[in-house]
Amino acid sequence: MTRTTATTHEGPAGAAAVAGLLLAAGGGRRLGGRPKALLEHRGRPLVEHAARILAEGGCAPRYVVLGAASEEVRARARLPGCVLLDNPAWADGMGSSLRAGLAALVPGDASAALVTLVDQPRVGAAAVARLLAAYRAGAGLVAASYDGERGHPVLFAREHWAGVARAATGDRGARDYLRAHAPELTLVECGDVADPGDVDTPDDLPLLG
Structure with missing residues (x-):
């Protein structure tokens, strides 16, 4: 595990905040075309849970990138305090949603962006808080x-x-960038507080329980 710098970023009482960026555009192709944002989790759309986790972990502002069934998500999900972004190119893969989200953040004051995925219901606020602490x-x-x-x-x-x-690009998201910058990357162990399993196929639906 390495750190990029010895500089200490200002905490919540200091200047710029850490924005939460939730990628929730997926169409659930391997789930029979069920948009992931609308999967039911504890009686509500999964996107609500994922957005709440960002808030509870300490992120503000919060941006949610929508794609598949975006109008239905807007109509059904309660996402107070979130900026909702539509990604018309969502079918091109996660990379397009990540680009759309970062582009929306550029004009703001956030000093960093914490990115989460809507289809990992067992990655909670404790993991978010650990990354912010780092x-x-x-x-x-x-x-x-x-x-x-x-x-x-x-x-x-x-x-x-x-x-x-x-x-x-495509579904690779930030993987290539993180690999190229591995010496600068700080890894924060979260296996004791979170489960990274994602809901991709019908066999993964028990993760929503």
Whole structure:
């Protein structure tokens, strides 16, 4: 595990905030075309749970990138305090949603973006808070790890946004960027507080229980 710098970022009482960026555009192709944002979790659309986790973990503002069935998501989901973004190119893969979200953040004041995925219902606020703590301690490029394996959430200080956006293609998201910048990456173990399993197929639906 390495750190990018010894600089300490300001905490919540200081200047810029860490924005939460939730990627929730997926159409659930392997789920028979059921948009992931609308999967039921504890009686409500899954996107509500994922957005709440960002708030509880300490992220503000919060941006939610929608794609498949975006109008239905807007109509059914209660997402107070969130900025909702439509990604018309959602079918091109996660990379397009990541680019759309980062582009929306650029004009704002956030000093970093913490990115989560809507289809990981057992990654909760504790994991988000751990990444924010690492950022406040000086790490500018941070990822959760599970038994040493890199996963989500991931956090990018503002200086990384342009490079992440350039590298984000297809369904690879930030993987290529993180691999290229491995010496700068701080891994934060979250396996004791979170389960990184994602809901991709019908066999994964028990994760929503």
